[in-house]
Amino acid sequence: MTHHQGTASEIVITKPDNLEVEINSGAMTRLAGVSESLTGSTGIHMAIATVPPGRCSAAHYHVNCESSIYVVSGEGLFLSGEKLDVEEQVGPGDFIFVPPHANHQPVNTSETDDLVLIVARNAPVEIVIDLEGAGRRDC
Numbered sequence: 021m022t023h024h025q026g027t028a029s030e031i032v033i034t035k036p037d038n039l040e041v042e043i044n045s046g047a048m049t050r051l052a053g054v055s056e057s058l059t060g061s062t063g064i065h066m067a068i069a070t071v072p073p074g075r076c077s078a079a080h081y082h083v084n085c086e087s088s089i090y091v092v093s094g095e096g097l098f099l100s101g102e103k104l105d106v107e108e109q110v111g112p113g114d115f116i117f118v119p120p121h122a123n124h125q126p127v128n129t130s131e132t133d134d135l136v137l138i139v140a141r142n143a144p145v146e147i148v149i150d151l152e153g154a155g156r157r158d159c
Contacts, residue, residue, distance in 0.1 A: 032059040042067060045148070047075030047159065048126065056144035065144050069126075071096065071135040076127040079104055079155030082120055085143035089116040089126075094135035099125040104155040125155040 032054075039051035040058050052058060054066040065085075071077060071094070079099070091114040098116055100106045104123055110116065118124055128135035 046078040048077035066140045069137040071128040076159035079125040079151040083147040085141040087118040087141040090138040092136040096135045097127040
């Protein structure tokens with residue numbers, strides 16, 4: 021993978037075959053297209069996340085940033101709340117706003133299709149705290 025460090029006045033286009041593989045969260049994988057190491061971004065990060073059928077991310081929250089999520093395809097639940105007891109149906113075209121310190125966990129409820137999400141946040145690097153023993157653990 022070739023990393024390209026952009027400058028303040030330089031446009032950087034990241035091609036699909038040059039995405040940055042990020043750490044997995046539960047069964048969810050995330051590939052960044054705009055990141056500090058790929059583009060030199062200092063105030064935004066953008067990635068595509070995929071949750072396989074019947075699986076979920078780890079229950080977690082972000083300390084240092086707010087996130088915006090767009091559901092590209094698939095169906096699922098978005099768990100939130102102090103004990104992750106709020107379950108909202110999500111599907112294609114839905115936008116989700118996640119403020120800092122908000123517990124959350126995306127869950128793919130399909131048996132056959134990936135849940136595909138575009139994730140943007142207002143920090144180049146996130147600080148994630150996993151919620152041990154919280155949320156769905158059977159996925």
